[in-house]
Each structure stands twice: as structure tokens, then as C-alpha cells.
Amino acid sequence: MAATNQARYKVGGMDCASCATKIDTAVRRMAGVEDVSVSVASGTMTVTHDGSSDFSAIEKRVAGLGYSLRALGRKTAAAEFPISPARGEKGHSHGHHHHGAHDHSHHDHAEIEGLHGHDHGPTDGPWWKSPKGRLTILTGLALVAAYGIGHLIPAYDTYIFTAAMLIGLLPIARRAFMAALAGTPFSIEMLMTIAAVGAVIIDASEEAAAVVFLFLVGELLEGVAARKARRSIQSLTALVPKNALLEVNGQTREVPAETLSVGSVILVRPGDRISADGVIIAGESSIDEAPVTGESTPVAKGAGDNVFAGTINGDAALRVRVTAAAEDNTIARVVRLVEEAQEKKAPTERFIDRFSRYYTPGVVVVAALVAILPPLAAGTDWGEWVYKGLAILLIGCPCALVISTPAAIAASLSSGARRGLLMKGGAVLENLGRITAVALDKTGTLTSGRPEVTDVIAFGRNAEDVLRLAAALETGSSHPLAAAILAKAAEDEVEIPAASDARALGGKGVTAVVDGQEVFLGSPKAAAERVPLPMAHSRRIAALNDEGNTVSVLVVGGVPAGAIAMRDEPRADARAGLKALADAGVKTVMLTGDNARTASAIGAELGIEVRAELMPQDKQRIVGELKREGFVVGKVGDGINDAPALAAADVGIAMGGGTDVALETADAAVLHGRVGDIAGMIALSKRTMRNIYQNIAIALGLKAVFLVTTIIGITGLWPAILADTGATVLVTINALRLLRVRV
Numbered sequence: 001m002a003a004t005n006q007a008r009y010k011v012g013g014m015d016c017a018s019c020a021t022k023i024d025t026a027v028r029r030m031a032g033v034e035d036v037s038v039s040v041a042s043g044t045m046t047v048t049h050d051g052s053s054d055f056s057a058i059e060k061r062v063a064g065l066g067y068s069l070r071a072l073g074r075k076t077a078a079a080e081f082p083i084s085p086a087r088g089e090k091g092h093s094h095g096h097h098h099h100g101a102h103d104h105s106h107h108d109h110a111e112i113e114g115l116h117g118h119d120h121g122p123t124d125g126p127w128w129k130s131p132k133g134r135l136t137i138l139t140g141l142a143l144v145a146a147y148g149i150g151h152l153i154p155a156y157d158t159y160i161f162t163a164a165m166l167i168g169l170l171p172i173a174r175r176a177f178m179a180a181l182a183g184t185p186f187s188i189e190m191l192m193t194i195a196a197v198g199a200v201i202i203d204a205s206e207e208a209a210a211v212v213f214l215f216l217v218g219e220l221l222e223g224v225a226a227r228k229a230r231r232s233i234q235s236l237t238a239l240v241p242k243n244a245l246l247e248v249n250g251q252t253r254e255v256p257a258e259t260l261s262v263g264s265v266i267l268v269r270p271g272d273r274i275s276a277d278g279v280i281i282a283g284e285s286s287i288d289e290a291p292v293t294g295e296s297t298p299v300a301k302g303a304g305d306n307v308f309a310g311t312i313n314g315d316a317a318l319r320v321r322v323t324a325a326a327e328d329n330t331i332a333r334v335v336r337l338v339e340e341a342q343e344k345k346a347p348t349e350r351f352i353d354r355f356s357r358y359y360t361p362g363v364v365v366v367a368a369l370v371a372i373l374p375p376l377a378a379g380t381d382w383g384e385w386v387y388k389g390l391a392i393l394l395i396g397c398p399c400a401l402v403i404s405t406p407a408a409i410a411a412s413l414s415s416g417a418r419r420g421l422l423m424k425g426g427a428v429l430e431n432l433g434r435i436t437a438v439a440l441d442k443t444g445t446l447t448s449g450r451p452e453v454t455d456v457i458a459f460g461r462n463a464e465d466v467l468r469l470a471a472a473l474e475t476g477s478s479h480p481l482a483a484a485i486l487a488k489a490a491e492d493e494v495e496i497p498a499a500s501d502a503r504a505l506g507g508k509g510v511t512a513v514v515d516g517q518e519v520f521l522g523s524p525k526a527a528a529e530r531v532p533l534p535m536a537h538s539r540r541i542a543a544l545n546d547e548g549n550t551v552s553v554l555v556v557g558g559v560p561a562g563a564i565a566m567r568d569e570p571r572a573d574a575r576a577g578l579k580a581l582a583d584a585g586v587k588t589v590m591l592t593g594d595n596a597r598t599a600s601a602i603g604a605e606l607g608i609e610v611r612a613e614l615m616p617q618d619k620q621r622i623v624g625e626l627k628r629e630g631f632v633v634g635k636v637g638d639g640i641n642d643a644p645a646l647a648a649a650d651v652g653i654a655m656g657g658g659t660d661v662a663l664e665t666a667d668a669a670v671l672h673g674r675v676g677d678i679a680g681m682i683a684l685s686k687r688t689m690r691n692i693y694q695n696i697a698i699a700l701g702l703k704a705v706f707l708v709t710t711i712i713g714i715t716g717l718w719p720a721i722l723a724d725t726g727a728t729v730l731v732t733i734n735a736l737r738l739l740r741v742r743v
Contacts, residue, residue, distance in 0.1 A: 007047045007055060012068035013132060013223065014043055018188065018402050019067070026061050026182030033058070044072070064178040066171070068131075127224050136216040139168035143213050150206075158205045165209035168216050169196050186360040188397050195390045199717060202383045202390075207717040211394065214718070218399075218725030221732070239310035240331055244275035247319065257309075258326040268318045276309050277329040278320035286314035289672065330671075334417055355401075363396025370711065387717070391710045394720035395703050400727035404695035407735035412688040415739050420671035421681050428667045431651050433685030437631035438581055438678060439623055439645065442592035442599060444638050445655045446606060446675065447568040451480050453488035454549055455565040459537055464494060466562030470554055472499040472514045473521045481550065484566045509552070520555040524563075527553035533560055548601025567598075575606055577675025584679055587631065591619045591645065619645035636678060637666075653678060691738055695731040702727045 014020060020038040023045060027036045032053030037046040047058065059069050127133040146164035150157035169192075176189035192215050199208035244257045245267040252267050257275040260266065265281065268274050274287075286298035289311045298314055301307060307320060309329040326332065371389025374380045409426040416423055423429045443449050456463040471489035474482035475496060489496060499519075502512035508529075509522015520530060524541050527533065533541075533553070541551050541563060549565035571577075581588050589609045592599045596612040603610035611622055619635075623645045626633045635642065635649035646652030652666035655673045670677045706723040709715040 005049050005051055007049065007053075007058075008072040009045045009047075009059075009062075010070040010072055011038070011043050011045050011062070012070070013130075014038070014067055018399060022065055022179050022182070022184045022187060023062055023067065025184050026065060026179070027058055029183055030054070030058050030061065045069075061178075061182060064174075065182065066175040066178075127220060130223075132216075132220055132223060135168065135171060136213070136220045139164070139213045139216055142167045143209050146206075146209060158203065161205040161209045162200055165196060165200070165205060165212050168209075168212040169193065172196075172212070172215070186364065188399055191360075191364070191393050191397055195393045195717070198386060198390045198393075202386050204387060204717065211717050211721045214721045214725055218721075218728055221725075221729050237331060237335060239273065240326070240329065241273045241275045245269070260322050260326065262322055262325060264322045266320050266322060268313045268320055270313055270315050270317060272313050274307050274309055274311050274313060274318075274320065276320070276322045276326065277324040278307055278322045280305050280307060281319050281321050283316055283318035285316040285318055288312040288314065334422060334671075359401070360396070360398050363393065363398075367393040367396065384713075388710055388713075391715070391717050391720040392707060394717065395706050395710060395723050397724040399724060400699035400702075400731045401696065403728060404699050404731050404735075405692050407732055408688055408691045408695060408738060411735045411738040412684060412691075416681070416684055419677075419680075421677055421684065422669040422671065423681070424667050428651060429685050429688060431632070431685075432634070432668065432681050433689050434632045435586060435634040435651060435682055437587040437589070437626050438634045438636060439589050439591050439619070439626065439649070440608075440675070440678075441637035441642050441655075442590055442594055442602060443568060445636055445673075446574050446590060446608075447570050447602065449568065451484040451550065451566040452569050453484050453564060454547075454567050454569070455544060456488070456562065457540060457565070458562045459560045461556075461561050463562070464492070466554055466564065467492065468494050468496060469514055469519050469556060469561070470521050470552070470564055471496045473502065473510050473512050473519060475499065477510070481552065481566055485552075485564060517557045519557075521552050521564075524551055524553050527555055527560065531555055531558055531560055537563070546597060546601065548598040550598075568602075570602060570606055571673070571675060574675045577677070577679060578606055578608055580676055580679035581682075584682060586679075586682065589622075589626075591622060591642075616642070616644050620648045623648045634678070634682075636670075653681070688738060691735060695734055698730050698734065699727050702730075 011023065014023065024036050024038045027033060027045070027047060030053065032049045032051070033047055034050055035048040037048075039045070045062070047053070055071075059071075062069055128137065142164035146157075146160045150160045153160070172189050173193040176187055176193045179185070179187040179189060192212070196208045196212055199205065199211070241257055243254050244260055245252045246255045246260065247265045247267050260276050264276075266275060266278070270285070280301060280303050282303060284300070284302035287301050287307055288298045289308065306323075307318075308331070309324075309326075310331050324330075367389045369389075370392055371386045374385045375382045405426070409429060412429060413423055413426075423432065440446055453467075456467050458466050467485070467489055470485050471494060474485045477483075497514055499512035499514045502510065504510050505522065505526070508526035509520060511518065511520045513519070520527065524533070524538075537560060541553070544551050544563075544565040547565075547567070549567045551563050551565050553563045554561045578588055589611060590599065590603055590606075591611050591614055593614050593616075594612060596610075599610050599612035611618075614622070619642060623633050623635055627648075627650070633649045634651045634653055635645045636653045636655060637646055638655060646654070646666050651668060654666035654669040668681060670681070702723045706715055706719055710720060
């Protein structure tokens with residue numbers, strides 16, 4: 001099969017879903033175009049073509065609709081950042097963002113800015129410098145001048161106001177005509193043009209001029225709000241420093257951060273932002289991860305720990321080996337993920353889209369009937385009813401309704417991402433609020449995933465001596481239990497003696513000579529094979545096992561010397577997080593492959609129902625059982641051994657620190673791994689849905705009120721356009737409140 005080519009553009013002036021739909025419809029009809037993906041969130045358009053497309057024609061078609069374009073290159077498609085589609089979202093292809101070699105063989109276009117009459121423009125810079133802003137200001141000045149001149153020459157005020165109106169209307173009419181040719185006849189611009197021209201015909205040119213100006217003001221406000229929402233997530237990219245200190249052959253030099261390659265070693269000074277994702281190879285410091293994960297408390301990290309680009313180094317220099325190129329670091333992937341998620345429509349949004357396709361033509365029919373039927377049937381005044389029909393045409397503009405859902409979802413996804421809560425699309429965001437049961441993995445989800453020493457028991461020696469000798473045996477080992485013992489020794493500042501003749505005994509333990517004596521550390525069963533354990537010691541070990549501990553027994557010179565108990569401890573926030581879920585009315589259950597005794601001990605401590613000793617297919621089966629019982633199930637895990645259960649759940653949530661698995665396996669991800677953030681996600685979803693319902697009520701409610709008042713003669717054209725513009729602005733402002741939500 002031939003390779004599929006793609007062309008990407010930056011689109012200026014695209015402020016809402018209606019804009020994206022017009023562009024999609026227009027470009028999809030062009031010769032050679034196989035697919036089109038228009039992203040309002042990132043302001044881009046990706047055109048998939050067969051190689052025969054006329055790019056100049058495509059660009060002129062989009063520019064004709066009133067949008068500026070800047071070519072971002074041509075290349076062969078390659079799915080660099082695959083993301084599992086949200087369940088229930090078939091038939092939508094909102095392409096991935098690709099990075100790679102650009103083929104400029106077709107051409108290299110500069111930004112295609114405003115042909116005459118294009119009042120859409122670049123989204124950067126202050127609003128008054130944009131073509132849309134300049135047109136709005138010019139139309140407003142013309143309207144003010146028309147009022148002044150019209151009072152001085154009242155006999156010509158109709159012509160004066162008509163001239164003022166045309167300054168703003170001509171660009172709108174041109175866009176309406178181009179949209180109609182491109183397959184969108186019932187656009188907001190077309191309704192506006194019909195209403196304005198009709199108003200002039202019935203000698204209401206003053207109102208027509210004011211209506212055009214108010215329409216432009218509404219579009220301008222919508223654009224400003226859209227830019228604010230877009231920048232809220234794009235601002236994350238500003239967290240990554242522009243430069244890095246690259247270490248080569250023991251020397252450091254400053255280089256652009258975007259040039260760092262995987263495997264490079266960088267020096268991060270105290271107080272500096274880390275310029276790339278990587279792993280610490282030397283140094284210990286506290287890292288402020290709040291910019292990326294929202295975690296308010298700095299995290300202590302040392303050699304072997306992962307760090308993220310954009311986080312802030314604390315009080316000591318670090319040497320970091322880069323593990324991801326600039327375009328693949330955590331922040332870049334989060335931004336891409338959110339931009340793509342914003343294009344995955346929620347069920348509510350898809351319903352509104354379908355509704356609006358019939359709603360707008362319906363409004364045109366109703367407006368025509370209002371204008372024609374009363375004069376024909378009852379002989380009433382034509383001018384009065386045509387005026388009312390034109391007002392209804394403006395009232396029926398669908399902008400506020402169409403933007404009501406995507407504006408709230410975009411703001412919510414951005415708000416969540418800035419706090420380390422990633423959701424892959426509107427459907428996921430909507431489903432989170434419906435969750436009534438959450439199944440959580442134990443290791444790495446409810447617990448830290450790393451064993452910690454809980455007890456050091458001495459049998460005839462002091463506890464420090466037991467820890468000292470055990471640490472001597474484990475020095476150099478990478479086993480998790482060995483790491484726990486060594487960490488405890490370091491914490492207690494124990495001086496570790498040298499060991500010789502160290503040998504690992506498969507499945508039993510380790511032995512070595514320390515201080516001239518043979519020392520063994522291993523399981524209680526293996527220790528009992530070497531020396532008899534007194535009943536008192538055996539009972540103590542059994543009690544520790546019942547509490548979920550793994551116990552290693554130390555034998556020195558053929559005599560039991562002590563025992564060390566270790567356990568994967570619950571996360572500090574686990575109890576509070578589970579309580580938050582319970583308070584929200586959500587059932588919780590632990591699903592783990594660990595042994596029943598350990599799992600039950602952790603479950604009893606956290607107060608959660610436990611299902612233990614499960615294989616991956618068992619977890620999947622239990623999720624299915626919960627769903628059959630009527631629960632909407634969220635599955636929380638690490639995205640690897642929990643993959644079948646994550647896929648079976650209504651919403652799969654991965655816990656992790658920005659790893660590929662955490663970002664790509666599940667429907668949602670919690671970057672900083674706090675259990676409480678699961679409840680935060682659910683709360684954000686419910687808050688978003690309330691916001692969406694409020695927006696729909698505002699949009700339809702204002703239209704209903706003004707529809708009635710227009711028909712009975714209380715309101716006219718001015719209030720009609722205010723009903724549409726005002727509803728759009730109110731809906732957008734209400735949605736933007738979600739950007740300030742703390743979760």
C-alpha cells in the first residue's frame with residue numbers, strides 16, 4: 001500500500017467548533033484529499049492526501065473562508081504518539097501530531113494572511129492588532145460617524161448607515177458566500193448577511209449597522225476567550241528552559257535544550273529548571289514537581305530516580321542522563337495528549353452537533369414562515385412581520401449552543417492537565433462522573449511499590465548490630481528487599497562493615513563472612529534449616545507475617561541473631577483518598593495478585609474490600625462482574641499487568657509519573673500517583689457536566705425568551721443579536737471558570 005502523505009498548517013482565527021466544521025467540510029471536498037483533521041485546541045489542520053492535491057487551491061479555499069494559514073511542512077504519516085481511542089468514539093479521525101523529516105518538495109509557503117475582507121487573523125498579540133480586531137474597531141468608528149453625520153443630514157441617514165454597515169458586512173458576506181460554495185450554506189455568516197440585507201430593504205439600516213457591529217464584537221470576544229483557553233495548556237511548554245548545560249568529556253557548555261539527544265548528560269544547578277526528562281546519575285536533591293504534577297511538596301530524589309522537564313531542582317547540583325528528546329518529554333506529551341483529547345467529542349457534544357445540523361435550517365424555515373404567513377393569511381403589515389422574521393433569524397444563530405459543550409470540556413481538560421490529571425477526550429471526562437465503583441491495584445497504586453523496613457528485632461544482640469550485619473550482606477545487591485535494608489541503614493546512619501566470600505543461595509538467602517564470622521540472611525524457613533528457632537521467635541515472626549510483612553532472619557555464627565521485617569507500605573494519601581471516594585458514594589475494592597495475608601493486612605489498615613491472589617484474567621473477570629451488577633466501573637492500576645482489567649472497565653485510569661505506559665494504556669492518567677486524585681477526577685467531571693448543562697440552559701433559554709418577545713413585538717433586531725452574542729459570551733465565560741478550579 002502506498003505511503004500516505006500529510007500536510008499540516010497552523011490556522012489563525014479558528015475560535016470554535018463551528019469554524020473547524022466549516023474548514024473540514026471545505027477541504028474534504030478538494031481533489032486528492034483523503035482525510036482532514038482540524039484541531040481547535042491546537043489551532044492546526046492536518047490534511048491527509050494521495051499526493052495529487054493542489055495545495056494552493058486548498059489554501060485559497062480555507063483563506064476564502066476567512067482564516068489565515070501557515071504551512072508547517074509535508075511528510076509521510078507516522079504515528080509517533082499513539083493514543084488508544086476513547087470507547088464509543090468510532091468514526092472520528094482527529095489525527096495525531098507527527099514530528100519527523102519534512103518534505104518541502106511541493107512548496108514552502110509563508111503564512112497566508114488576510115486576503116481582502118478576511119477578518120479572521122493570527123491569534124498571537126493583542127486583540128486590537130488582529131484583522132478581526134481592526135475590522136471591529138473600524139466598523140464601530142463608522143457606526144459612531146454615521147450617527148453624527150445622520151443627525152446633521154437626516155435626509156440621507158439611510159444611505160449613511162447603509163455605508164457604515166457595509167464596512168463590516170462585506171467581509172461577513174464574502175465568508176458566507178465562500179462557506180456556501182464549500183458546502184456549508186447555513187453558516188452563522190449567512191444568517192447574519194440575510195438579516196442585515198433584509199433590514200436595509202425594510203428601511204431599518206440604522207439597526208442593521210448596529211447589528212453588524214455587535215456581531216463583530218461577539219466574534220471578537222469569542223476569539224479572545226478561545227485564545228485564553230488555548231494558552232492555558234500551551235503555557236506548560238514555557239516551563240521548559242530554553243537552554244541546558246551539556247556535559248561532554250568532563251566539560252560543560254550551554255546548548256539549546258531542544259538539541260539534547262537521548263543519552264546526553266546534563267548538569268542541573270540548584271534552583272534551575274530541569275531542561276529534559278531524565279534519570280539522575282549523580283547527586284541528591286529535593287525536586288519541586290508542582291509545575292508538572294501539581295504536587296505541592298518537593299520530592300527528595302537521588303541516583304536512579306526519574307526527573308521531568310520543567311520541574312525545579314532544589315538545593316544541590318544534579319547530573320542527569322536524558323531519556324527523552326525535547327518533542328517527547330513529559331510536558332510535550334501532555335500538551336499533545338490534551339490537544340488530541342479536546343478533539344475527541346463527548347456523547348453530549350456529539351448530540352449537540354447532530355442537533356445543530358437540523359436546528360439551523362429549522363430556524364431559517366421558522367423565520368421565513370413568521371415573515372410570510374401573517375401577511376398572506378391575515379393581511380397584516382409586511383414590513384412588521386419581515387422585521388420579526390429577520391430578528392428570529394438572528395436569535396436562532398447556533399453559536400452559543402454549539403460552543404456550550406466543547407468550551408467547557410476544553411477548559412476542564414486543560415485545568416486537569418495542569419494539575420497532573422490527564423483525560424483522553426470528552427467521552428472519558430463525561431464517563432468519569434458516572435463512576436460508581438473503583439477497583440484499585442495494590443502495589444504501586446495503594447502502596448508505594450517499594451518495600452520499607454518496618455521492624456528490626458534483636459535475638460540477643462542490639463537492633464543496630466542486626467541492621468549493620470544485614471546491610472553488610474546486602475551491599476551491592478539490587479533486590480528490592482536489599483534496597484529496603486540498605487535504605488534503613490542509611491537513614492539510621494549505621495556504619496556498614498565489609499563482607500567477604502558473599503554467596504547468594506537461590507531461593508533461600510545470602511551468606512558471607514563479616515567481622516570474622518559466617519553470617520546468613522534469608523527466609524525463616526531457610527534459617528530454620530540451618531539452626532533451630534525458639535518458639536518465641538517463631539511466634540513473633542508469624543505475627544509479623546500476619547501484618548503483611550516479609551521477614552528475613554539473621555543468623556550469626558550458627559546462632560539466631562535477629563530478624564528484619566519489611567513491607568510495601570500504603571501511600572501516605574491512600575486512606576484519605578479512599579475516604580474521599582467513599583464520601584462521593586463510590587464503592588472501592590482492592591484487586592491484587594499478592595498473597596491473601598499481605599493484601600488483607602493492607603486492606604484492613606486502609607479499610608477497603610480485598611480480592612487477592614488474582615491473575616490478570618481474574619481482575620478482568622471481577623471488573624466484568626461489577627459491571628453486570630450495575631456499577632459503572634473505574635479501574636486504577638499501573639497499565640501493564642492490569643491491562644486486561646483497564647480495558648474491560650468503563651474508564652481505565654493509570655497511576656504513574658508520566659511514563660509512556662501511564663499516558664497511552666488507559667483512558668486517563670494520574671501523573672503524581674495520589675489516590676485522592678481519583679476522587680478529584682470524578683469531582684472535576686461532575687463539575688464539568690453541571691457547567692455544560694448550565695451553558696445549554698443559557699443558550700436555549702435566552703433564545704426562547706427573545707423568540708417570544710420578538711413575536712409579540714417587544715424586542716427587535718438589536719436585542720436579537722444581543723441574545724446570540726450575549727449568550728455566546730456568557731457561555732464562554734462560564735466555561736472558562738473551570739480553568740480556575742482546584743482539584
